[in-house]
Amino acid sequence: MELTYETRKGQAYTGNSLDLLDFFEDNSINLVMTSPPFDLLRQKSYGNLNGDAYINWLTEFAVKIKDKLTEDGSFVLDLGGAYKRGVPIRNIYNYKVMIKFVEEIGYYLAEDFFWYNPSKLPSPIEWVNKRKIRAKDSVNTVWWFSKSENPKADVKKVLVPYSDRMKKLLKDGKKYYEAKERPSGHNISEGFNKDNGGAIPSNLLQIPNSESNSRYLKYCKKIGVKGHPARFPAKLPEFFIKYLTDPDDVVLDIFSGSNTTGEAAENLERRWISCDLNREFVASSVFRFCTDEEQANFYYHKIIKGEYVDLRSNTLV
Structure with missing residues (x-):
């Protein structure tokens, strides 16, 4: 486990977040906001398991997270939909995850949210585009789990x-x-x-995932780095960070990818911690906190070489 870079409000780690969770004191994290690799049939570059192996793998994290959450803390989990192999029948892994977390681990399901992405491309190709027997899959389930029956929440912070x-x-x-x-x-x-x-907002969150001109993507393009292939839009973590935390509360993303959660938390004056196994993803995520291309290029290559980066000042060190 390696502390890779720090900003004014946060810390980004490279390594297995199961190991990182062991370092936290119990009752110390206010919100875990994350989107893990999904249970998909096709293997992705960022890694993913299937079936019961996937659910058991994710459960390992959930067990540890429960101890680390404050009594009024929350665990928000974004899970995309999937189909069974070779047939136009839905995989219900995301619902199995929810039931297992509640009935076996002891979480409460504070509320079920659904993220509708109107800009999502039609999929799966076989059933939607070719055979035209299914509508496109454009809604993710977002489970809001809590450690207690009365987690911290204030809907006045997220009025629409x-x-x-x-x-x-x-x-x-x-x-x-x-x-x-x-x-x-x-x-x-x-x-x-x-x-x-x-x-008052509804539990159907309509947020297009059509980012094209962000600082992160701009520096990826200029420096010749491939952006993370499964980013969620900043407005998704922003909603839950505003809703479920206060300034200086601690927000953790255990599958941080391009670190959208960390950037959202920083902008909202929350302390944040992120972790990802892939060093290249962590290295490029530093772009979210850089002020110019020179800084982005310098810090990226420093992280790739395994060196620590301190962004708490504006000087290149």
């Missing part, structure tokens, strides 16, 4: 803009609704048109 209709209602409520009990049983009171600064 009001719809145009709601804006009209706020402007002149009496014109659009009458305070009374509806047929559904909901009681619409006089305070329904109070402006709370935004609407």
Whole structure:
């Protein structure tokens, strides 16, 4: 396990995060936000297992994480969908993971979220593009697990803009609704048109994964480095970091890849820790914290050689 680079708020490690988890004190991590390799039939460059082996592998991490979370801490896990080999039938591994974590490890499922990526390409090719017998798979399951029944959370931190209709209602409520009990049983009171600064978000998160001009990708292109093939958009970890933590809380990503979680945490003034097995992925993730191409190139090659990088100052050291 190697501390690879540090920033003003965080630390990036290279190695197996199972080993890293042993170094943390119990009850010390406020949020684990991560997206592991999925249970996919086709092998990916970043590695992935299949079937029961995959679930057992992921369970090893979950067991250790539970001890390290604060009593009001959360573990948010993004898992993509998959099909069984050779047939247009869904693999339900992501649901098996959720059930195992709750029934065997003792997590609570605080809420199930679904990340809809409208920019995702049609897949799987065989069933969607060629035979045209299935719709494209564009939703990931995002399980919000908690250590206790009452994890830290404040939905006021993640309010979304009001719809145009709601804006009209706020402007002149009496014109659009009458305070009374509806047929559904909901009681619409006089305070329904109070402006709370935004609407409560749903558990369907519509976030396109269409990053094209980020600092990370810009430096990957300029320095000739291949970007991580399975990045999630910054708005996904941003949502949960805002929702479930406070400034200076600790956010951990145990499968950090290009370290989107670390960058989001840094921007939101949270302390962060990231870990990935692949040195090249960790090296290129430093681009997220560099201010120019010279710095990005210098630090990347330093990390590739196994040297430590300190980004807490703006000087090249």
